[in-house]
Amino acid sequence: MIAETSALVKRYGSHAALDGVDLRVPAGSIYGLVGPNGAGKTTLLGILCGLRRPSSGTVRLGAGPGRVATLPDTPQFDPWLTGREVMALAARLARPPSEATTRAARIESVLAETGLAEAADRRVGGYSRGMLQRLGLAATVVGEPELLLLDEPASALDPAGRREVLDLIARLRGRATVIFSSHILADVQEVCDRIGILRDGRLLFQGTLEELLVGRATPAYRVRLRSGAEPAATLLRRQQWVTSVRADDGGLLVGVRTLDEAQTHLAGVLAEAGAQVISLGPQEAQLEDVFLELTS
Amino acid sequence: MTLWRLEWLRLVRTRRLLALLAVYAFFGLTGPLTARYIGEILRAAGTEGVRVEFPEPTPADGIAQFVGNASQIGLLVVVLVAASALAFDSRREMAVFLRTRVAGVRRIVFAAYGTTVAGAVAALLLGSACAWYETAVLLGSPPTGAMLVGTAYGAVFLAFAVALVALVAALVRGVPAAAGVTLVLLLFTGVLGSVARVDTWLPTGLLGALGDLTAGGSAGDYLPGLAVTLLLTVLALAAAVTLGDRREI
Numbered sequence: 244m245i246a247e248t249s250a251l252v253k254r255y256g257s258h259a260a261l262d263g264v265d266l267r268v269p270a271g272s273i274y275g276l277v278g279p280n281g282a283g284k285t286t287l288l289g290i291l292c293g294l295r296r297p298s299s300g301t302v303r304l305g306a307g308p309g310r311v312a313t314l315p316d317t318p319q320f321d322p323w324l325t326g327r328e329v330m331a332l333a334a335r336l337a338r339p340p341s342e343a344t345t346r347a348a349r350i351e352s353v354l355a356e357t358g359l360a361e362a363a364d365r366r367v368g369g370y371s372r373g374m375l376q377r378l379g380l381a382a383t384v385v386g387e388p389e390l391l392l393l394d395e396p397a398s399a400l401d402p403a404g405r406r407e408v409l410d411l412i413a414r415l416r417g418r419a420t421v422i423f424s425s426h427i428l429a430d431v432q433e434v435c436d437r438i439g440i441l442r443d444g445r446l447l448f449q450g451t452l453e454e455l456l457v458g459r460a461t462p463a464y465r466v467r468l469r470s471g472a473e474p475a476a477t478l479l480r481r482q483q484w485v486t487s488v489r490a491d492d493g494g495l496l497v498g499v500r501t502l503d504e505a506q507t508h509l510a511g512v513l514a515e516a517g518a519q520v521i522s523l524g525p526q527e528a529q530l531e532d533v534f535l536e537l538t539s
Numbered sequence: 540m541t542l543w544r545l546e547w548l549r550l551v552r553t554r555r556l557l558a559l560l561a562v563y564a565f566f567g568l569t570g571p572l573t574a575r576y577i578g579e580i581l582r583a584a585g586t587e588g589v590r591v592e593f594p595e596p597t598p599a600d601g602i603a604q605f606v607g608n609a610s611q612i613g614l615l616v617v618v619l620v621a622a623s624a625l626a627f628d629s630r631r632e633m634a635v636f637l638r639t640r641v642a643g644v645r646r647i648v649f650a651a652y653g654t655t656v657a658g659a660v661a662a663l664l665l666g667s668a669c670a671w672y673e674t675a676v677l678l679g680s681p682p683t684g685a686m687l688v689g690t691a692y693g694a695v696f697l698a699f700a701v702a703l704v705a706l707v708a709a710l711v712r713g714v715p716a717a718a719g720v721t722l723v724l725l726l727f728t729g730v731l732g733s734v735a736r737v738d739t740w741l742p743t744g745l746l747g748a749l750g751d752l753t754a755g756g757s758a759g760d761y762l763p764g765l766a767v768t769l770l771l772t773v774l775a776l777a778a779a780v781t782l783g784d785r786r787e788i
Contacts, residue, residue, distance in 0.1 A: 294638060295787045321633065333636075
């Protein structure tokens with residue numbers, strides 16, 4: 244494990260922002276820390292990077308001194324610095340002066356990778372929100388840290404900016420361990436291979452995406468109908484193997500005890516109700532469903 | 540790019556160094572001028588039939604006029620410039636960038652402190668040089684030894700004032716709060732020194748040393764204040780680093 248906490252508690256007065264968190268982050272993984280606003284994500288990242296102190300519990304980091312880099316949710320820099328100067332400062336603080344040549348090459352390489360090479364000599368006061376986010380990420384990776392802590396790195400960006408940042412994070416796979424907090428579940432599902440779900444300072448789940456999804460959400464079938472939705476719903480509700488039926492986007496979402504039973508009986512019941520079927524298929528469990536199930 | 544270069548660029552690109560130099564140079568040039576012509580100006584503006592007599596201005600008057608102005612407006616500018624560099628936690632995102640890249644805030648504080656003191660002392664030297672030249676031209680040469688020692692005392696005071704800003708910035712958040720609390724503390728120290736007649740024992744006593752020494756005062760009278768100021772400067776910096784390391788952001 245490159246990052247591990249044990250019974251981690253952080254209190255602000257009587258409020259527990261973190262309440263007994265046992266985090267386990269394997270080296271080399273991209274770990275998504277998800278949770279609603281106020282769940283404790285930023286507090287946990289703050290403790291991991293040393294900006295906050297835990298009230299109790301322990302933190303163990305496998306990364307060496309100076310090998311942990313942090314990106315806040317809305318990175319800001321002195322507006323009178325150029326992008327290249329921000330990178331030079333970040334690289335200089337991360338690497339000893341003896342590595343000046345390596346450092347200069349590394350700065351150019353990261354600027355190119357983040358698409359900032361052309362804007363590198365402009366002052367950052369004139370950068371757009373997306374450019375600042377990319378510069379923040381570039382300044383975070385330029386020192387080649389072993390562990391990156393990214394707090395909501397794409398949450399405030401437009402779709403194009405979000406895509407760029409997610410691609411940058413995905414490219415870090417295999418080069419570093421990333422702990423990435425977000426409340427945008429699609430981002431986490433796309434980029435992360437391990438997930439931790441925080442709510443009210445408690446870690447409700449952590450593991451791989453597959454471990455999270457399998458057996459969590461209620462199995463269901465999504466049925467699209469041209470007509471006959473009402474008699475079909477009435478007939479389906481009488482079936483023992485059906486757990487719920489609700490209208491869903493021009494069709495029905497049918498909750499079932501098991502997918503096997505649905506595969507055996509669903510088509511027959513729809514035919515019996517005289518419904519005109521456009522399509523039907525199992526509704527795969529989505530991170531959002533499981534997240535809502537866990538956090539509601 | 541080092542933290543020292545970052546702070547140097549902050550001084551230069553934000554024109555804070557220019558503001559420091561301009562303020563001290565302005566008072567250095569206008570102080571002796573005011574001392575030389577204040578009598579004539581007031582006589583010209585006076586009521587008809589009333590004759591006001593002023594003693595002939597001396598070189599000490601020219602320097603005292605510079606010191607009086609520089610110790611107020613000049614000090615205000617120094618404190619504001621220092622607060623803008625040393626209150627680095629005032630913007631959380633920028634603080635995260637710096638704090639997570641160094642082990643402890645010592646390097647950040649020392650770079651900001653050293654650069655600001657250098658800028659402030661350079662401004663004081665420029666102002667003193669201007670005041671010295673202008674006084675020599677208009678009123679006669681002030682004593683060289685007194686000018687040098689008095690300016691050195693003033694430089695030590697500025698180093699203390701910036702260290703006090705560093706300490707206050709570790710206690711409060713925000714540039715205005717750091718500057719405001721520091722100015723109140725300095726004002727309180729000045730008033731305390733005057734009321735309790737312990738001025739030469741306090742840092743604020745060093746502020747007026749240049750004017751007093753050129754008027755014939757003894758440099759030795761300020762040695763207790765010098766010792767206290769140096770001690771308080773070291774303590775303030777140590778406390779700023781300790782408190783800065785303990786602060787959560």
